Amino acid sequence: MDIVFSAATVNYAGRTALQPLDLRLTEQRIGVVGLNGSGKTTMARLINGLVKPTTGTVTVGGLDTVADEVAARGKTGFIFQNPQHQMILPILSEDIAFGLKNRGFGKVEIAEKTEAVLARFGISHLARRRVHELSGGETQLGAIASVLVTGPELLILDEPTNQLDLKNRTLIARTIAGLPEQVLVITHDLALIEGFDRVLVFHDGRLTADSAPAEAIRTYREIAAC
Numbered sequence: 001m002d003i004v005f006s007a008a009t010v011n012y013a014g015r016t017a018l019q020p021l022d023l024r025l026t027e028q029r030i031g032v033v034g035l036n037g038s039g040k041t042t043m044a045r046l047i048n049g050l051v052k053p054t055t056g057t058v059t060v061g062g063l064d065t066v067a068d069e070v071a072a073r074g075k076t077g078f079i080f081q082n083p084q085h086q087m088i089l090p091i092l093s094e095d096i097a098f099g100l101k102n103r104g105f106g107k108v109e110i111a112e113k114t115e116a117v118l119a120r121f122g123i124s125h126l127a128r129r130r131v132h133e134l135s136g137g138e139t140q141l142g143a144i145a146s147v148l149v150t151g152p153e154l155l156i157l158d159e160p161t162n163q164l165d166l167k168n169r170t171l172i173a174r175t176i177a178g179l180p181e182q183v184l185v186i187t188h189d190l191a192l193i194e195g196f197d198r199v200l201v202f203h204d205g206r207l208t209a210d211s212a213p214a215e216a217i218r219t220y221r222e223i224a225a226c
């Protein structure tokens with residue numbers, strides 16, 4: 001899916017968080033890196049319309065995130081930095097079903113789709129578990145299942161391996177690598193994006209590098225060193 005930023009900026013209360021951004025993303029695997037506060041999450045939130053551009057436009061699959069807000073948002077799934085906060089219902093299978101119910105699916109279809117997505121991510125055994133009792137890795141998988149069950153074309157993950165132990169980090173990295181959906185990952189875990197198609201580096205609200213992973217990571221290391 002084409003993601004297009006046209007002179008998009010974001011100001012929060014008069015303070016610029018994102019400098020004018022002109023960018024067309026078409027790749028399947030896109031990484032986003034940068035120091036804390038460099039504008040990565042702001043840029044990602046523009047894609048699903050959670051943040052609106054102060055000036056300029058953002059389109060996803062040709063849909064404007066302001067003018068075609070609802071349709072545009074349906075194209076993108078978002079896993080936030082703390083995915084337990086985005087789980088609305090107390091039981092995992094109910095949380096997954098919730099998104100489908102909201103989209104008007106019938107009971108039988110909801111049950112089938114919920115079962116299928118749990119199986120897809122190898123978490124059928126967690127169906128009846130309380131979401132707040134899941135481990136970090138289980139929570140991340142549960143959130144991915146909850147979001148992908150509604151069929152977005154793009155999945156955005158904000159620091160998906162943050163706070164995971166080595167075993168769960170590997171599990172989540174493999175899961176992301178195996179997704180057929182287009183993926184955009186914000187991360188400080190540089191190994192996670194080594195095999196990606198394209199990596200963007202943000203610094204002080206500006207896109208400062210945009211290249212293959214090795215070169216982008218080199219730029220990021222230079223920025224971080226000063």
Ligand SMILES: Nc1ncnc2c1ncn2[C@@H]1O[C@H](COP(=O)(O)OP(=O)(O)OP(=O)(O)O)[C@@H](O)[C@H]1O
Pocket residue numbers: 012013016017034035036037038039040041042043
């Ligand atoms: N809702 C908001 N209101 C006001 N300022 C905000 C808001 N969200 C972000 N900012 C500010 O905008 C700037 C960019 O923040 P953003 O969250 O996009 O950075 P980031 O690169 O994702 O950071 P991190 O790696 O710490 O998550 C920061 O200075 C931040 O304090």
